[in-house]
Amino acid sequence: MKYQLKINKLNDQLNFIHLEIDDAIEICEKAIKIILTSVEELKKDISKRKFKSQEEEIRFFREIRPQFTSKLIYYNKIYKIETKKPRGGRRIVRKYYRNELQKLKQFFDYELEFYKYYRTGSTYLDYKYFVRGDFDIKLSLDSLYFESDLQFATLHSYKVAKIMAHDLLEVYIEDKLIETNNNLSQKPSQHQPNINLTWTGSKVALTELLYAIHSEGVFNNGAVDLKTIAEFLESVFNINLGQYRRTFLEIRIRKSERTKFIDSLKNNLLKRMDDADY
Template sequence: MEKMIRELQEEMQAGLAGLAFENPVKQAREAVEVVFAVIFKLKDLALSYTFADKDELIRFHKEFKPLFVSELYYYLQRYRLESERPEPLKLQKEHLGKMIKRAGNWFDDHKAYIKYVRSGRTDRDAEFYLPGYQDKLYTPIFSFDRDPAFCSARGQEAALLLANRRLLAEWGKELAALKKSSGGFLGLPKLKWTFKAIDLVELIYGLYLTGAINNGKAELKDIAETFQQIFDVKLDNYSFTFTQSIHYRKSGSIRFLREMIEAILKKLDELDGK
């Protein structure tokens, strides 16, 4: 059994290692798919394997299965964090703080089980980890845990304990880094956009349409999100702002970019006159 578990772990880690990391939302979503696929292989293995005795079966649900399910829960929470992450840095701190609090609440809600695990007790292992558990109060998070032959009373908690420990450790460091930045972007000095939002939209579109970022391969959304973080500003529906607000300006011009050009030319004239 252990050899087969190691092979599945290696397959899972290889799949996770091959994912692209430049887009955290996409990476987390694809990671969930990788882990899900491996877990269903694990289920097929468990249901076809002849366990030597109850101790081996308990160990599977207490130690082995949680290694895989904890990865699934971890990436689901990472997906939730990244997909719901707001652009302004201040709101990012609040969002991350809420996620940390939610994970911390899990520990408060499962104190008795956590105490049992930390104490090293095994007297209730048969009750907690043998499959076939059926209880109206048991609420499985994942579809595969609706099969009594593949779930146990505390197997889900064993996985969530591993995942939440990992999440709290990583999110704690991330929140500390955000706070250390003092409101700036990635530790840079704090900068605040003080012109109108539409002026920043003009600048973003100018960079996007000229292909000035990543040799023209950068997505408009990525450029916009970066500027929103740098200047700690929220741009609501910048696409609509550009196509509608700018299009219908009475002057028919892109005012802010023209002002920039005039300001630069004026400065160059001043330098040329010295």
């Protein structure tokens, strides 16, 4: 619970940055500083305590620490991608982003064995992968492991973080490719409402609603893609959803309350119905 509160606090800080800043490079600079501070606090906390069992240690290095490290990897990689992005036409930029996407694929291909182990929820090698100081040289080792603080790292905790970060990076790059697609010109909405409404809830909540609407298939008998619905909601509610695919990925990996906004809608509507009965 304590670590979950730390993660929630970090996520709130990062979400605030995205709301306040539009420039990707500036977002990354501020995000990295915040994450480094959070990781350092986590490191100090671990140095002051001992795990009660091997199971507790495994859980920390498999599930908790990677949630912090993955964010550092993610924003650091975006910073490098955006600062090295070539100046040129859309064709050049698209080629650049495709190459970055290919690099992610190469990582997954190289780490395929561990990727399958982690994605399938296997645990039979956790005692080797996620326990400090007890590494097997016969296993695939990352040189970074030997350069890190071995009291705050295990053999594969960093690899889990990279998998989590690369999931987010894949969404980020795909969104950038969509933005630079010559065939997807920005067209003003033909359905302008008579009254201007501004969404004053969170972007996360609207993203949750966006995916729920798309999943239900309530527009044009379900023959509308996600991007079209997103643009419609942005136009109607006077809001920029930003990287909604990345936001949805964050919602997906929530440990609890994955449909927080939808649940709140249901509960408040039921309460209103109950109140109206009296």
